[in-house]
Amino acid sequence: MAPATSGAASTPHIELKTLGHRIRHHRLARGYTLDALGDAVGVAGSQLSLIENGKREPKLTLLQKIAEATGVSVTDLISSEPPNRRAALEIELERAQQSPSFAQLSIPAIKVTKGISDDTLESILGLHNELQRRDREANATPEEARRANTELRRKMRALNNYLPDIEDLAEKQLAAAGHQAGALTHRTVSIMAEQLGFDLIYVNDLPRSTRSITDLENGRIYLPPASIPGGHGLRSMALQAMAHRLLGHQPPTSYADFLQQRLEINYYAACCLIPQGNGVRFLQQAKKDRNIAVEDFRDAFGVTHEAASMRMTNLMTEHLGMPLHFLRVGGQGQIERVYENDALPLPQDVTGAVEGQIVCQKFSARNAFEQQNRTTEHYQYTDTPGGTFWCATQTGTHDGGDFSITVGVPFDDAKFWRGRETPSRAVSTCPDETCCRRPSADITERWRGRAWPSARVHTHIFSPLPRGNFPGVSESDVFEFLEKHAES
Incomplete structure (x- = not known):
């Protein structure tokens, strides 16, 4: 090829x-x-x-x-x-x-x-200026979020998605808790919390707008029940809550500040679940064997497919010299999470934001949904205006519907990955609309004026976000929750 x-x-x-x-x-x-x-x-x-x-x-x-x-x-x-x-x-x-x-x-x-x-x-x-201020105020939440997220994505791309200070902090905390190798256990996470002066408390009544709540006065981190489906994610939630303290975060003063903090706590949790030293050694050996696979990386450290994929973006460019891209795409083709430093062409809105945009139908991130066997990874080469890329895609389902997780690399680096022999190949010319966004002339002529679709309205776009110091979080719910549990 x-x-x-x-x-x-x-x-x-x-x-x-x-x-x-x-x-x-x-x-x-x-x-x-x-x-x-x-x-x-x-x-x-x-x-x-x-x-x-x-x-x-x-x-x-x-x-x-x-x-x-x-x-x-x-x-x-x-x-x-x-x-x-x-x-x-x-x-x-x-x-x-x-x-x-x-x-x-x-x-x-x-x-x-x-x-x-x-x-x-x-x-x-x-x-x-007052006229424009009022317009900005009316559109602040969605547009500010997109612009701030775009700026943060560009910043992390320039850093190869690698934050050495947080890597070192995680290694230090893991060593103090006695962790050496293998999957990070819930017990070790509890020890890490205790060393910071916190107890992990699992409750059934966390406010819907929160993932965890830290009671700074009484030294408690409240988490969802340990028996919930996918409870392995509780390790990550607990580590994220601890990271706020370790990184000295203060209440965010802007949406950009909020996003930066969220990125840092997610990064810290990822560093603990897949420590840099062990993770890099694993990937270096896989590259030497020409057998890199997300599923192997996932299973070696007992994390989700998505967590393993994202951790690769932190380590592979910095330590293996390999640019790559990561995509989480919803069942309707919308980009939910993204990282790329390999020049993969992605759709953008006028603010430069990628999240929420519809990815090309020819990408494996979308056509993997059409595969009969969705329990294994789908491999594909894709020719694009930015070059040829090899990708591995795994699909899944959650309460919100289907999603896919894709990790891909430029053509020249495919030789290090399992699945490189795939004969599957597609050609994408997006953002040219004739690629997949505009029907062919004969189909258009056949159906113009003869169809009337009824659009599905996404009701979440009409739902106001709770107001407070932490975007999307209802402070009244949080404070009432803490008041209730302070007595127990």
């Missing part, structure tokens, strides 16, 4: 409005009229006027002549800083009047003239 590749490039851009203001500023400082400067640089004054008003981009040769005539450098002319306060106000007002919030008002924009004072401009801008 041979890989497929592609590439793209982008070019920087000059802020024409700011450039125009800077040229006007230096022209007036030298006492030139438009016509006088035009004569000096060899263009008509009317052409300079268009440039100063940000309506035309000058060639570099003309910029060099303007810079020479006004006694400044080209670098000074193309600076992104407005030349003075007045110019900054005019530029800011123009941008505000181009915003969607203003466009929805259907009122004419104000044309700035010399007769409008700076104070008047500042007052008008104040109204625009």
